[in-house]
Amino acid sequence: MTYQPPVSQILLAMQSAGKFGAPHYADLSLDDAQAIISEAGRFAAERIAPLNQVGDRLPASINDGKVTTPPGWRVTYRDWCAAGWNGLAGPADHGGQGLPMLMAVGCTELWNSASMAFALCPLLTAGAIEAIAAHASQDLKDFYLPKLVSGEWTGTMNLTEPQAGSDLSDLRCRAERLGDGTYSITGSKIFITYGEHDCASNIVHLVLARLADAPAGTRGISLFLVPKFLPDGTHNDLRCHSLEHKLGIHGSPTCAMTYGDNGGAKGWLIGEENRGLNCMFTMMNNARLLVGVQGVALAERATQMSVAYARERRQGSVPDQRAGASAIIRHPDVKRMLLEMRAKTAAARLLCMATASSIDGSLRAKSADDRRLAHARASLLTPLAKAYSTEIAVEVTSSAIQIHGGMGYIEETGVAQLYRDARILPIYEGTNGIQAIDLVSRKLRLEDGETLLDTLKSSQQGLTIVAGEPLASRIVSEISELAKTLSKAPDSVQSLAAAMPLLRALAAVIAGGYLAESAALVQGGATESEARYFITVELPTAMAAAKSALSGAEILATYNLQ
């Protein structure tokens, strides 16, 4: 079936959790926002969506170091860039449109619903733009940003090595000063998304490496810009030597890269020596949010396909029916799954929009205080948006297969691809376990815990609309207590073991508040049912898991895995 861009749901999320009415969005009218989202939706549905199954069946391939993207990829990417979509949120002084993160998130959902494997390429470029804009020298900015913003060139992130995945302290890629201000880079990287491909005339690799005299551990890592083609047009000393054979996102080439086979790849420092991780984190934070958005995107697409199938497919009969088989959408168990899928997808979208809005506030709000508070809120929400949205993406795409029954297990139907594609989301850009540790060990205590308190105060107001004051207040005080217990000893086995269930419950409480607010905004209908279902079913289940997790952690302490 064709993808239907959920324009009104995205706008609703922007207006409610996204606080589109805030003063710092005054430069963008609702009409403009709507026009942009609609237009992006049209491109996504008409041009990108048809590529998705093609990319799955005819994966990116490598031959003699050259990577060929699936049929249709190149021309679509070219047209997409020509229409200006790559520069949407790019810096205005380098050719971008400088639109807020809120708009970027709305559009990112659309591209990824249409084809996540396709949309990964610009997602990585956006990260590179961000890191370069924030930390690189003016010369590097002037030379690289315009072409990255236009999409003529694309960007990558080179972190992972075989022995260094989540833990970068053991990073072994080496950098040597060449004396002229440039560096020579040598080493191997794996899992490099779009590390090599045929859609752009140059690829700008951001590579983490270690200088010989650097301190051990993560404080001795520097970030380098290492282009595929040097400014003089010669090919840099780097190559892709193989592609991974993955469970999903087949259209997206996942490259094993080698730097310096012939003496060393030429690189330029970004930021200061040994401060590479800080620069990387700049781009990683936003990338984490955008991975959350990919989760929303796959959940949305899977839900759409499931609703359409459940309307068509007739099996069995429901009690209130006269004769003949009913469309399975009328079967209560199927309808329950669809309502749950809708509610979770909406919840995740709202969490992502709230995070985007806080990022915008941290950059655009008038007062420094407001910017600081917004930044803290973005920091708190980012691990929630990433982990929650990607967890539900796996669940919702799984339910989509279930609703399709035997047909869902057949690859031609298309939902199985969504299920396979989604499974990377809880892993990359920091596993969800790492998001939970980040939440418990750092984010809960931001601004002396005020950021969490403020956020939960808003959630309580929202929840009150649907659940009433006493229940809303009980929910919020329960989650606050749990958060307090965990953040008291964030490095204890108990807190670390309960971190993930806490994250999920906290995300449910906050998203539940947003859902209630957005239902109030549209005055009922399906949105209200989804909010009520989420608060009535999802939220207490997540709370029960979080509450029991602390006792579970005690068992863990003495568990001797045989």
Place this chain on the structure above:
Amino acid sequence: MTYQPPVSQILLAMQSAGKFGAPHYADLSLDDAQAIISEAGRFAAERIAPLNQVGDRLPASINDGKVTTPPGWRVTYRDWCAAGWNGLAGPADHGGQGLPMLMAVGCTELWNSASMAFALCPLLTAGAIEAIAAHASQDLKDFYLPKLVSGEWTGTMNLTEPQAGSDLSDLRCRAERLGDGTYSITGSKIFITYGEHDCASNIVHLVLARLADAPAGTRGISLFLVPKFLPDGTHNDLRCHSLEHKLGIHGSPTCAMTYGDNGGAKGWLIGEENRGLNCMFTMMNNARLLVGVQGVALAERATQMSVAYARERRQGSVPDQRAGASAIIRHPDVKRMLLEMRAKTAAARLLCMATASSIDGSLRAKSADDRRLAHARASLLTPLAKAYSTEIAVEVTSSAIQIHGGMGYIEETGVAQLYRDARILPIYEGTNGIQAIDLVSRKLRLEDGETLLDTLKSSQQGLTIVAGEPLASRIVSEISELAKTLSKAPDSVQSLAAAMPLLRALAAVIAGGYLAESAALVQGGATESEARYFITVELPTAMAAAKSALSGAEILATYNLQ
């Protein structure tokens, strides 16, 4: 990594939930049982396990109607049959060893952990044996059973048609009386597992079809035995015209079959005309249990791989560690996932063993009363064993990918295959939604509700060991109340919508009791931790979901899906 047959866990499950000490198992000593499970484990690990990835990468293929199984499949199947494994639970008067279902379940886990795609073939044959043994004429039994029991021939189940999946009332495959007691079968069937292959010299299809003068709906369906090769050696008028391209179990050919292209395939009636569904249900009930066992098998294999990987892989450091990276098994979030995987796998295994034991009781117990009660208990437990075990198989294989991180997303690692293979389990042999409807609309009220009451009484005794009397009694009274509410109006939207969460909670309560009992049997250790974790974390979470599901169902009633 190599598969380690969990011999002691299987024996423990047989002895606790499986009630191996019951009088009707007196013909089998524990030593014999142990020898059989160990020997089966050896064959599974040494001969079948190496085929699993081969079958995934080189799927069964079709050429001119002929299906070729993956390399190694044929010879392994031949040797497996020669070793007598196919006849393990087959009827003794037709060459089988007549061992109880308890042993069949133990061995079925081993074959499916080694390779589910491979093990599916004999699983279908076992179902055919059962239906023929229970309902076919003596002539058919004498001719077909010996070769099906030896494995020289294999069997299939032909239910599904494009328009008739879960709902068989719309079945269109036709049967005509030929006047000589045989029938002519015409029509198409889809999703026929091992409908055509090269491992056996004949394939015995059991086909549901409709006589021209049959009543409409499910009361007009008859069951026919339609062999690929007729007794005189000629090829019957049937063929496989294509194989499905599936998410998983690539080694297992899923066939679209055509009967009667040239006038009609010759078939023999099994049981009475228009009573085919009854015959089919005989084999379906045991097949449902065995699908649950497939869930246990994949969960066990995924957990083994995850523990091994988590011991090897070093990332980050844990608080109580001196220096250097820790094996990730020491990270609390990873250890929590492993404990959860172990606990869920053990719980599912115990549920399946208890079901098998009840089936054995229904056939082997001395008094007719005991046989009746055991039959009722088997009927109650079957949907729980099927749905619960297959749900957790999807969850546990997903956690296995998560523990493997980026490596888990690479196909070569092997866990992704388990994740893909597992996803069919909640769908085939009656979707889990259908199991839940079966539970709520029929099984809760068996023997005037006494079957449920008795089962829960045992659960309470078990739970008391770990949770103490007051908590155990509260848990059991809560689930009883829920079950009562739902079974009062089993066809209401509310009950049907809450059926699945109720099934999951009821399965958790019953499995929790078994876990506690088996921990008591081995006096503590890892088994006790797993039981405590399950009862402390999994059970209350499932209960919370079930309790909120009733309120959720009210929202559903007015939900207008847009």
